[in-house]
Amino acid sequence: QKEVEQNSGPLSVPEGAIASLNCTYSDRGSQxxxxxxxxxxxxxxxxxFIYSNGDKEDGRFTAQLNKASxxxxxxxxxxxxxxxxxxxCAVSRDDKIIFGKGTxxxxxx
Amino acid sequence: GAGVSQTPSNKVTEKGxxxxxxxxxxxGHTALYWYRQSLGQGPEFLIYFQGTGAADxxxxxxxxxxxxxxxxxxxxxxxxxxxxxxxxxxxxxxSLAGYSEAFFGQGTRLTVV
Numbered sequence: 283q284k285e286v287e288q289n290s291g292p293l294s295v296p297e298g299a300i301a302s303l304n305c306t307y308s309d310r311g312s313q314x315x316x317x318x319x320x321x322x323x324x325x326x327x328x329x330x331f332i333y334s335n336g337d338k339e340d341g342r343f344t345a346q347l348n349k350a351s352x353x354x355x356x357x358x359x360x361x362x363x364x365x366x367x368x369x370x371c372a373v374s375r376d377d378k379i380i381f382g383k384g385t386x387x388x389x390x391x
Numbered sequence: 392g393a394g395v396s397q398t399p400s401n402k403v404t405e406k407g408x409x410x411x412x413x414x415x416x417x418x419g420h421t422a423l424y425w426y427r428q429s430l431g432q433g434p435e436f437l438i439y440f441q442g443t444g445a446a447d448x449x450x451x452x453x454x455x456x457x458x459x460x461x462x463x464x465x466x467x468x469x470x471x472x473x474x475x476x477x478x479x480x481x482x483x484x485x486s487l488a489g490y491s492e493a494f495f496g497q498g499t500r501l502t503v504v
Binding site: 286288313314316318324325326327328331370374376377378379380381382383384 | 426432439446480484488490494
């Protein structure tokens with residue numbers, strides 16, 4: 283079982299709709315959870331981090347964490363064409379940060 | 392500088408040669424990470440430093456790969472006897488502490504021909 287799993291996509295979402303990205307992780311001792319956005323040919327850019335169960339909102343982005351289910355999600359409201367990118371889920375335990383393969387998101391104009 | 396700086400941005404080397412990739416983290420960040428990313432894949436963990444010491448080097452693929460961070464700031468990733476399979480983008484990230492969010496440099500694209 284891979285440590286961090288994501289659906290590779292592509293996930294196609296109409297402009298203005300909500301994009302929902304999901305991630306599961308295998309290590310129950312994981313402590314910190316991150317979402318990065320990566321445009322083609324660029325390095326990953328941090329967009330959200332969450333440490334506690336529940337929801338965390340920042341502008342159009344909401345991160346959701348359920349440690350019992352070992353599940354992290356990212357919601358993007360009012361999706362824009364500029365949100366088209368690969369979204370990487372990352373999980374940290376004992377300070378080692380492990381990434382999933384990423385989900386390609388395509389916002390349809 | 393304000394962000395993580397990696398040099399060179401591109402490196403082309405011949406198979407069998409030795410290369411060094413440099414990472415200058417954000418000032419004050421004690422944690423430093425090296426990753427390798429191939430096309431269509433997520434960043435693959437290589438090594439993590441806390442200060443000057445390698446806290447976790449379990450991701451280094453073999454003994455041709457080595458990394459140092461002698462003064463707890465700049466780090467160098469060293470690859471001996473490069474192979475074509477080493478071609479990838481090598482990413483460096485730093486964070487204020489090991490459990491906090493990490494910020495990436497622009498990466499070094501290594502091509503072994």
